[in-house]
Amino acid sequence: MPEITMPRLSDTMQEGTIARWLKSPGDKVNNGKKMGEIETDKATMDLEAYDTGVLEQILVQEGATVPIGQPIAIIGSGAGREASPKHEEPATVSAASSEPTEQAAPATSPSASYIQRESVAAGESSDGTRIKASPLARRIAEEYSVDLRRVQGTGPGGRIVRDDIEDVLEQQRAKPAPAVPQPQPAAPQAVPAPEVPAHVAAPPETELIPFSRVQSLIARRLAESKQTIPHFYVSTEIDMTEVLTMRQVFNAAAGEGGVKVTVNDLIVKACALALEKYPEVNSTNKEGQFFKHTHINVGIAVDVPSGLVVPVIRDANIKGVRAIARESKALIEKARTNKLAPADLEAGTFSVSNLGMMDVSEFIAVINPPQTAILAVSSTRKQFVPVDGQPVIRDLMTVTLSADHRLLYGATVARFLQEVKGFLQNPYSLLG
Numbered sequence: 001m002p003e004i005t006m007p008r009l010s011d012t013m014q015e016g017t018i019a020r021w022l023k024s025p026g027d028k029v030n031n032g033k034k035m036g037e038i039e040t041d042k043a044t045m046d047l048e049a050y051d052t053g054v055l056e057q058i059l060v061q062e063g064a065t066v067p068i069g070q071p072i073a074i075i076g077s078g079a080g081r082e083a084s085p086k087h088e089e090p091a092t093v094s095a096a097s098s099e100p101t102e103q104a105a106p107a108t109s110p111s112a113s114y115i116q117r118e119s120v121a122a123g124e125s126s127d128g129t130r131i132k133a134s135p136l137a138r139r140i141a142e143e144y145s146v147d148l149r150r151v152q153g154t155g156p157g158g159r160i161v162r163d164d165i166e167d168v169l170e171q172q173r174a175k176p177a178p179a180v181p182q183p184q185p186a187a188p189q190a191v192p193a194p195e196v197p198a199h200v201a202a203p204p205e206t207e208l209i210p211f212s213r214v215q216s217l218i219a220r221r222l223a224e225s226k227q228t229i230p231h232f233y234v235s236t237e238i239d240m241t242e243v244l245t246m247r248q249v250f251n252a253a254a255g256e257g258g259v260k261v262t263v264n265d266l267i268v269k270a271c272a273l274a275l276e277k278y279p280e281v282n283s284t285n286k287e288g289q290f291f292k293h294t295h296i297n298v299g300i301a302v303d304v305p306s307g308l309v310v311p312v313i314r315d316a317n318i319k320g321v322r323a324i325a326r327e328s329k330a331l332i333e334k335a336r337t338n339k340l341a342p343a344d345l346e347a348g349t350f351s352v353s354n355l356g357m358m359d360v361s362e363f364i365a366v367i368n369p370p371q372t373a374i375l376a377v378s379s380t381r382k383q384f385v386p387v388d389g390q391p392v393i394r395d396l397m398t399v400t401l402s403a404d405h406r407l408l409y410g411a412t413v414a415r416f417l418q419e420v421k422g423f424l425q426n427p428y429s430l431l432g
Contacts, residue, residue: 002051004073006066009038009045010342016040017065018072023055029075037338039214043309043345044338053077057155059134059162070136133160140165214306222366230405233364234413236421240380240395243427250431254322264300264354265325267377269430270423272296272316275350278416282349284370285407299348299368300328302335309335310368312348321430356380362398372407375420376400 006016019037029035029049036047056076060066131148133141137160141148146168153160211219243266251260275282275296284291296317299310311331313324334340353365354377365376378398384391399420403413423429 002053002075003071004035004047004050004075006038006060006068006070006072007047008068009040010345013040013068015065015067018060018062019044020062021058025055025057027055029053029055035073039306040342043214043335043340044306045342046339049075051075057161059136061163071134131160132158134162137162137165144169214309218307221369225366225369229367229369231367231402232405232410232413233400233402234410234417235362235398235400236414236417238397238399238421238424239385240397240424243424244380244395246427250321259322259326259329261321261325262328263356263380264352264377265321265328266424266427266430267354267375267420268298268300268313268316268324268328268352269319269321270420271350271352271375272298273423273430274416274419276317277419278412280408280412281373281403281416283372283407284349285372285404286370290407293349295347295349297347297349299351299371300331301351301353301365302332304335304338309340309345310348310351311335311340311344312346314347351375352377356397362400364400365402367402367404372404373413374402376402 009016017039019039021036023029023035029052031050031052032048034046035049035055038045038047053075054077055073057074058072059074060070060072066072132153132155133148133151134155138148140146140162141151141160144165146165148160151160151164151168154164155161240263243263247261247263247266251258254260279292282293282296284293295315297312297314298316299312301308301310311334313319313327313331316324319327331340331344334344348368349371351365351368351371351374353374355363356377356379358379360378361381362378363376365374367374376399378400380395380397382393383396385394385396386392387394399417401413401417
């Protein structure tokens with residue numbers, strides 16, 4: 001029977017968590033069709049079937065995390081399901097008898113060869129009885145000293161699976177600990193009875209919400225970033241009056257069904273062009289070596305229910321603003337519907353985090369390793385500025401670049417920001 005194993009869904013993935021199963025044992029599955037969702041180190045991805053058939057067994061339950069390559073489900077042809085009795089009793093093994101009490105699977109059953117392989121792999125107990133157990137169940141049983149002869153298997157043909165072992169462990173935990181004999185005093189002494197409060201249980205004041213796989217990864221990566229990367233920050237104020245006017249004219253010319261360009265699309269383009277002139281900012285520090293990237297791939301931070309993802313717009317420096325707008329819109333939609341592919345999240349060389357739509361006056365962002373810098377974009381605010389000696393209202397926006405001081409220095413970062421500022425304050429230069 002084909003086994004579905006935990007797939008590698010990203011370049012840095014080492015293990016995955018079953019977010020949910022969309023199929024149940026007995027359901028038909030089709031090759032290449034979605035049968036579940038997996039939380040990886042970057043996002044929630046679709047789990048597709050490797051074969052067409054019937055989902056015979058789920059080996060890893062929702063919420064469990066397993067390494068790449070471990071079997072998580074079994075797909076069969078479904079023929080054996082019709083041939084075998086629907087209410088067949090699970091196989092049992094008697095420690096006092098050398099003969100198993102289960103019946104052998106029919107030779108025509110598609111699961112027969114699989115059960116035979118499991119029987120051989122399981123070996124024999126001390127009294128010669130064959131015990132059928134999955135490799136994972138056997139490993140857990142060995143780790144916790146569980147006697148497989150005392151476990152009732154619920155898998156195909158009475159095979160012991162992970163859930164059976166965990167049930168035994170849960171029952172053991174539920175048993176009260178044996179009483180420890182206490183030394184008796186030489187003579188009986190009067191001991192006052194302890195005071196028992198009338199009401200012991202306090203109303204709950206907090207709710208325990210476990211981290212998702214993505215949230216755990218974000219927490220770990222950001223902690224590592226702040227602990228291992230010497231951040232420093234440089235801010236500047238950009239007059240966005242002209243770019244807002246140009247965007248309005250540009251979008252009006254696109255018509256009703258055309259692609260609308262956002263302020264963030266123009267910022268991405270401005271950063272990409274500035275990175276051409278200052279390639280040091282478009283670099284990576286890996287194991288003490290300095291890599292300058294030949295491609296300029298700008299990541300855009302997207303807020304999703306599970307935390308934060310950073311899909312990447314590749315070669316943003318050579319794409320037009322409408323192409324960037326179209327791609328950005330598609331990536332954001334995929335991020336918010338958990339449909340990002342691994343390729344959408346890989347190869348970023350620089351990032352932009354924009355909170356301008358949330359009325360934020362100023363903030364700093366944490367570098368997304370192994371990148372060297374990230375630009376934090378705040379809200380645009382109307383302010384009076386002197387123009388030819390007269391106060392004039394202009395649209396000003398504060399941006400802050402967080403930079404890795406091992407590779408970048410204040411003067412380089414300041415010049416890079418001036419380049420970004422120049423593009424945005426002369427916005428028609430972004431359309432060339």
